[in-house]
Amino acid sequence: MLKIGLIGVGHLGKIHLKCIRLAREVYELVGIYDTDQELAGRVAEEFGVKSFANLEELIDAAEVVDVVTPTSTHFAVVKAALEGGCHVFVEKPLTETLDEAEQLIELSKQTGKLVQVGHVERFNPALLALGDVKVQPYFIEAHRLAMFNPRGTDVSVILDLMIHDLDIVLKLANDEVAEVRASGVAVLSNTPDIVNARLEFRNGAVANLTASRVSLKNMRKVRLFQRDAYISLDLLEKESQVVRLFDADATDLPDRGQQFPLETPRGPRIIHVDQPASGPVNAIQMELESLAYSIRDEQPAAVSIEDGYRALALAQRIAEAVADNQSRLPDPLA
Incomplete structure (x- = not known):
């Protein structure tokens, strides 16, 4: 079972939080972090989870992070997570710019950590x-x-x-x-x-x-x-x-x-x-679980960081x- 932390607990982040809990066979939720500490505190109390005071503490406690923050923050957050030794699930689009995406692709290769992009329609x-x-x-x-x-x-x-x-x-x-x-x-x-x-x-x-x-x-x-x-x-x-x-x-x-x-x-x-x-499926739960299986089996992510780059480049x-x-x-x- 992988220790996972959630970064960003806005509208979509709360949906991800519920899906992480449903994926209890592959993930153990260590806690959440949001730059809005007041919001994070309310969500932590509502769901009975730990709220971390800063990003670095959550990354240190986790093996995987789920990034559900504004696109403008993706590069900095994913970079910190990869450098901290975590695999990453990040909502689409991968980054704001192609240069940022290219840097993350190189960092993912250097660290050997997977990055899966949240193109949920897959x-x-x-x-x-x-x-x-x-x-x-x-x-x-x-x-x-x-x-x-x-x-x-x-x-x-x-x-x-x-x-x-x-x-x-x-x-x-x-x-x-x-x-x-x-x-x-x-x-x-x-x-x-x-x-x-x-x-x-x-x-x-x-x-x-x-x-x-x-x-x-x-x-x-x-x-x-x-x-x-x-x-x-x-x-x-x-x-x-x-x-x-x-x-x-x-x-x-x-x-x-x-x-x-x-x-x-x-x-x-x-x-x-x-x-x-x-048949009915929970697509977000499924994509999160697929990352866990890819990590376990040492296989490429279902929607790889390169896939995310190609979609961003075409956009x-x-x-x-x-x-x-x-x-x-x-x-x-x-």
Whole structure:
């Protein structure tokens, strides 16, 4: 069992605290720390845990730290934890800048300590339900829409929401991004609240992503189109659907799902529709536990620090493309 300390006990930090307690088979919670000592004291009393007076004391007492602090603090906190001999789970995005991320990657290698980044959608039941389904998308479409919430507006919608889908797209496409085009607009905050990005990969695949935090309803959907299948992921409802086309005389049709005949210019085919089972899971608990298993088995983290870097690097490219696009638009007030 690993000794774990929680750093940051705001809204999300308290959720992590509850999940650490649920992961009692792999973690022993040694305590919490927050720069707001008054808040930390209240949370410590509410949950019956120890509140440390400073960060260094918590790091000394722990083998793993869970960092749920503002993005602007990630670099300093993760750096201190790695130098103090701790493995690290850090919420997304990894850091504010690529230079900070690169320094942490090097420090992780030097210390031999794992860093896992909290791209929680990797543990969404809809994505997990795909199992061994072969994914080779030619076109990916992602929509992540949310109603306005002042929490999180310290960064653009790219780092706030879209970065979840960037991580998923990079994982599923499994290729380098060759070209980025993007546009966006700030509506209620000082940074873009709506962004659309078009990504072109070296192998010719294309991804079109839209993120908004000023929508009238919530939506988190990803659609994949490939030569032999259409795959739909509803990450909000935690449901997936796989539609595949088979020859009329195919002998390898899956046992589960529904089948429909279809006449095509190439002759009769069979449409097979499957909705893989996606049982309920606690995604945050699962991602925290996965780090413990990676440490125990001496395996790479499920969402490695390099994965976090790639998502951050792509987010930065999109932000630059948005800024470049805005600079070329006429001033509506001119």
